[in-house]
Structures are given as structure tokens and as C-alpha cells.
Amino acid sequence: MKVEFESTYSRIILKRGLEYYQTGNVKRVVIKDGIVSAIVNGTNTYHVSLEIKVDEILNVECDCPYFYEHDECKHNTAVLYYLKNKISKVNKVIRSVDNRKN
Numbered sequence: 001m002k003v004e005f006e007s008t009y010s011r012i013i014l015k016r017g018l019e020y021y022q023t024g025n026v027k028r029v030v031i032k033d034g035i036v037s038a039i040v041n042g043t044n045t046y047h048v049s050l051e052i053k054v055d056e057i058l059n060v061e062c063d064c065p066y067f068y069e070h071d072e073c074k075h076n077t078a079v080l081y082y083l084k085n086k087i088s089k090v091n092k093v094i095r096s097v098d099n100r101k102n
């Protein structure tokens, strides 16, 4: 799985998202049926969900107001950094889901 998002997100969001990931704000990451959901703490608590396939991100959502306006935010970026750093584990989970379907 390539988690490719750094070329499409703005630099300030990448920086903030990375900081969020590094300070441990990404909580309760659950990967089920190709959907990654996570809770990201900050000034408020937001829910991020990502729809992923083996090598691509299909859909990203976050319930914060910034995402609503810009289609990107530090919360989902933090979760993407989390996935990027746990990539082999995530790959395994996704593959087992795909195998079950086939």
C-alpha cells in the first residue's frame, strides 16, 4: 500500500498533521473492511474516517469545520502519517480483508 498524500496536501496541513501524529493525538485507530476510523484529539475531538484499498486512498472524511471547507485537515493528515508509519501492519489487515471477499 502506498499512502500517497504528501503531494496533494498543502504544506501547512502536512506540518500540523505530522505534529499531531508525533504528539500522540491519534487515538483509537480501527481498521475494518477497508475503512480506517480514528479519533483525533486536539482543541476538540474529531472523528476521521478513511476508505482505503490496497494501494490507494479512496475517500477521506473528518467532521471538523476546516475539512468541511478545504477537503483536507490536520486530523486526517495525522491519521495518514500514523498509517504510513504502521504500513506493514495495515497492509496485512487490508490483505486479509480482501482475501476474505474473494
Ligand SMILES: [Zn+2]
Binding pocket: 046, 062, 063, 064, 065, 066, 067, 073, 074, 075, 076
Ligand atoms: Zn479535521
